[in-house]
Amino acid sequence: MTEPLSRPKRKNPLKKTPVPLLPQGTRSRTALGLTAAAAEGRFQLQVCVDCVMVVYPPRDACPRCLSPRLPYRDVANGGTLLAETTIRISTDVYFRERMPWRIGTVALDVGPSIVAHLHGDLREGERTRLQLKLDKSGQAIVMALPAADTPNMADDPQWRELTCDPKYRRVLITDGRTAVAQALAGALSEAGASAIFVGVADPWKPFPGEEKLRRIERVEIVPLDLTDTTSVNECAGEFAARVDILINTAEHVRTGGIIDRKGLTIAREELEIRYFGLTRLAQAFGPVLRGRGADGVNSAAAFVNLLSVYALANWPAYGAFSATEAACLSASLSLRAELRQGGVKVLNVFFGPLETEWYQAVQPPKVAPASLAREVVRALQQGLEDLFVGDIAEDIRARLAVNPKALERELGS
Amino acid sequence: MASTRTQARREPYRGVVVGAPVTIPYRRYSTNTAHWWVGRAVREVIQRTGLRSADIDGLSLSSFTVGPDTAIGLTQHLGLSPRWLDHVPLGGASGVVALRRAARAVQCGDAEFVLCVAGDTNQVDSFRRMLSTFSRFAQDAVYPYGSGGPNASFALITRNYMRHYGATREDFGKICVAQRANALRFPHALMKKPLTLDEYLSARAISDPIHLFDCVMPCAGAEAFLVCREDAARSLRLPVARLLATVERHNAFPEDPIQYRGGWAMDVSELYAMAGVTAEDVDFVETYDDYPVICMMQIEDLGFCAKGESPEFIRSHSLTVDGSFPHNTSGGQLSVGQAGAAGGFLGLVEALRQLTGNVLGAEVPDAKVGLVSGFGMVTYDRGLASGAALLSGGRA
Numbered sequence: 001m002t003e004p005l006s007r008p009k010r011k012n013p014l015k016k017t018p019v020p021l022l023p024q025g026t027r028s029r030t031a032l033g034l035t036a037a038a039a040e041g042r043f044q045l046q047v048c049v050d051c052v053m054v055v056y057p058p059r060d061a062c063p064r065c066l067s068p069r070l071p072y073r074d075v076a077n078g079g080t081l082l083a084e085t086t087i088r089i090s091t092d093v094y095f096r097e098r099m100p101w102r103i104g105t106v107a108l109d110v111g112p113s114i115v116a117h118l119h120g121d122l123r124e125g126e127r128t129r130l131q132l133k134l135d136k137s138g139q140a141i142v143m144a145l146p147a148a149d150t151p152n153m154a155d156d157p158q159w160r161e162l163t164c165d166p167k168y169r170r171v172l173i174t175d176g177r178t179a180v181a182q183a184l185a186g187a188l189s190e191a192g193a194s195a196i197f198v199g200v201a202d203p204w205k206p207f208p209g210e211e212k213l214r215r216i217e218r219v220e221i222v223p224l225d226l227t228d229t230t231s232v233n234e235c236a237g238e239f240a241a242r243v244d245i246l247i248n249t250a251e252h253v254r255t256g257g258i259i260d261r262k263g264l265t266i267a268r269e270e271l272e273i274r275y276f277g278l279t280r281l282a283q284a285f286g287p288v289l290r291g292r293g294a295d296g297v298n299s300a301a302a303f304v305n306l307l308s309v310y311a312l313a314n315w316p317a318y319g320a321f322s323a324t325e326a327a328c329l330s331a332s333l334s335l336r337a338e339l340r341q342g343g344v345k346v347l348n349v350f351f352g353p354l355e356t357e358w359y360q361a362v363q364p365p366k367v368a369p370a371s372l373a374r375e376v377v378r379a380l381q382q383g384l385e386d387l388f389v390g391d392i393a394e395d396i397r398a399r400l401a402v403n404p405k406a407l408e409r410e411l412g413s
Numbered sequence: 414m415a416s417t418r419t420q421a422r423r424e425p426y427r428g429v430v431v432g433a434p435v436t437i438p439y440r441r442y443s444t445n446t447a448h449w450w451v452g453r454a455v456r457e458v459i460q461r462t463g464l465r466s467a468d469i470d471g472l473s474l475s476s477f478t479v480g481p482d483t484a485i486g487l488t489q490h491l492g493l494s495p496r497w498l499d500h501v502p503l504g505g506a507s508g509v510v511a512l513r514r515a516a517r518a519v520q521c522g523d524a525e526f527v528l529c530v531a532g533d534t535n536q537v538d539s540f541r542r543m544l545s546t547f548s549r550f551a552q553d554a555v556y557p558y559g560s561g562g563p564n565a566s567f568a569l570i571t572r573n574y575m576r577h578y579g580a581t582r583e584d585f586g587k588i589c590v591a592q593r594a595n596a597l598r599f600p601h602a603l604m605k606k607p608l609t610l611d612e613y614l615s616a617r618a619i620s621d622p623i624h625l626f627d628c629v630m631p632c633a634g635a636e637a638f639l640v641c642r643e644d645a646a647r648s649l650r651l652p653v654a655r656l657l658a659t660v661e662r663h664n665a666f667p668e669d670p671i672q673y674r675g676g677w678a679m680d681v682s683e684l685y686a687m688a689g690v691t692a693e694d695v696d697f698v699e700t701y702d703d704y705p706v707i708c709m710m711q712i713e714d715l716g717f718c719a720k721g722e723s724p725e726f727i728r729s730h731s732l733t734v735d736g737s738f739p740h741n742t743s744g745g746q747l748s749v750g751q752a753g754a755a756g757g758f759l760g761l762v763e764a765l766r767q768l769t770g771n772v773l774g775a776e777v778p779d780a781k782v783g784l785v786s787g788f789g790m791v792t793y794d795r796g797l798a799s800g801a802a803l804l805s806g807g808r809a
Contacts, residue, residue: 024557025557027553056554057554083570084569085569088619090560092545092559092560105670115793
């Protein structure tokens with residue numbers, strides 16, 4: 001049974017912070033299909049189009065029929081752990097400082113044998129379910145879990161190495177005035193976050209939901225104005241070393257396309273809050289996050305971007321807004337590459353219109369802030385990198401995959 | 414399907430002999446390159462046989478660390494002008510595979526003297542660097558899983574074998590202890606201290622159930638031999654062994670979820686049929702011993718006992734040079750060291766010494782027929798390459 005984590009002690013400031021090391025992240029191009037699946041928490045392997053053989057390790061020809069058509073497909077993840085070993089000597093510095101480390105051979109019900117990392121509660125001969133996860137290098141690995149959940153299973157050290165679980169971590173929510181931010185504060189508190197700093201610009205100005213927010217356990221309101229570089233830097237100066245997960249909840253939703261808006265005032269404001277706000281956060285908090293990626297139980301784990309799904313495909317009814325979101329998405333991909341050197345994940349959360357006043361005239365389905373918050377916490381617990389929340393987001397993504405041009409016309413009509 | 418087609422009868426290796434077994438004493442680490450080691454072995458063969466470089470018209474090279482060169486680069490490097498050239502990047506199966514290809518080249522007249530050589534250097538960091546780039550499957554699906562190297566891969570195979578066939582650490586230990594006893598009489602062995610079963614059992618765990626003395630020690634070294642026609646050997650007054658039969662197989666039994674047998678199991682009847690001998694006629698066996706579990710698989714798959722009965726076989730035999738089942742007579746890689754691809758030559762070169770009355774260590778009494786087996790190339794979860802050769806003494 002997994003030993004539950006104990007709350008990390010206060011850090012000794014005289015002790016050296018361990019340099020974040022990464023396991024080897026080199027993969028063949030074909031194997032990156034596993035990374036794509038892991039990023040979204042799917043279990044996909046190559047399945048031969050011609051003979052339906054499930055193939056692993058990733059190949060470019062089917063070993064049964066030599067077909068070159070081997071797309072990644074969702075497959076059943078059940079199997080049996082045939083043999084396990086506890087590695088005590090490793091040639092790699094990342095694993096050396098994490099010894100001992102268990103791996104095993106799993107015979108998957110759908111065919112191939114897979115060498116996988118083992119959860120501590122799984123034993124040789126037992127049934128297992130496999131999951132694809134992103135390791136600290138950002139590449140996919142296979143983790144074998146017990147067939148059924150076990151107590152405290154998220155606290156297993158080999159598992160926690162792959163997730164961004166908020167338990168015993170300290171979180172900064174950047175704009176506490178939004179409904180999503182307030183829902184997130186509650187969900188994170190419930191998930192066991194040890195501190196939830198909630199940024200509010202001009203905290204002396206009251207805002208809806210404030211009282212309820214302040215009553216949430218372990219929430220601390222901190223002054224933070226994302227449009228003000230000095231404010232962001234001051235906040236980072238005081239809190240960055242204690243922030244393990246940063247969630248940017250800044251939003252600025254306004255209707256209108258490019259022509260209809262008069263002048264640049266709204267566009268500038270949008271960029272100031274969203275794009276430059278993200279840039280300020282990245283510059284102020286990024287270096288500290290990246291340096292603390294291996295800092296024990298409450299190591300820095302994730303930078304979370306909440307993005308409209310229209311970042312992926314412009315919705316002209318909210319055309320200028322979509323463009324700003326696209327800018328934030330593009331920046332987040334750079335940020336992801338930069339933070340990966342420290343083993344810190346960037347989680348991008350895509351969602352459609354929210355059940356808030358700014359989408360008042362939009363037809364349902366819409367996403368309730370509480371369910372968005374729940375999904376974000378779940379994605380952190382699972383260590384995901386891309387998350388689509390709600391029917392609209394899923395729909396846009398599916399249509400984009402099938403025919404981007406068709407989607408462009410449909411959104412513009 | 415190959416299995417249902419009538420197999421063409423294989424031509425015997427008529428008139429083909431093997432001699433000039435050369436071992437360049439191993440070193441744990443070397444500041445020299447693989448080229449240096451290979452060059453020394455080639456020179457030793459030439460000096461031993463009285464041939465000139467110009468007489469060597471066939472060259473076969475096996476090496477992991479000779480990069481960026483391959484065999485062709487070595488011709489210019491060593492000043493050879495062969496008319497037949499081979500590069501055998503098959504690790505532990507290199508020796509047998511190089512031998513059987515060279516034998517056909519000589520038999521058919523494509524070359525008169527084929528010099529087969531394997532050599533590798535070992536620098537402080539070269540083993541680690543080789544592991545992470547060993548194969549695409551290793552890079553994608555093995556190395557990121559704890560980076561335990563072959564120790565971890567073979568730990569899984571060993572664990573499964575123990576569970577299924579009741580092998581114990583004592584059984585593996587008996588193999589290792591016997592090989593160490595053989596090695597103490599072999600001057601080139603890197604391991605010079607006696608090993609007891611208690612020491613074996615109490616050694617530190619590396620990757621359970623693999624412990625320290627189950628592992629080979631990577632080192633630098635080279636091995637070589639010469640393949641030619643019998644009449645050519647006679648005119649050189651070269652003591653030689655005759656090649657009776659060989660087999661080779663790759664990626665056998667891909668449907669096995671975890672390895673418990675090797676390619677020998679597919680080809681063993683052909684091996685003995687071609688040689689015209691049986692397992693009972695074999696006087697000593699040189700198995701590929703990267704881990705003792707693989708020795709057990711070879712003992713089964715090469716017909717000395719049935720599948721799963723190796724533990725009992727080991728318990729009922731003595732495995733030293735003077736024992737009832739002389740096995741890895743120079744100490745094997747477990748006690749001599751694993752000099753990269755030369756590890757795939759070690760057993761073959763030692764067998765040639767035993768059969769040509771040329772031993773450096775202990776001699777198997779009255780050895781007439783020797784079996785040499787090769788195994789190698791774990792690109793994902795199992796060894797892909799396997800091969801075996803039966804040889805008889807020139808004095809037989």
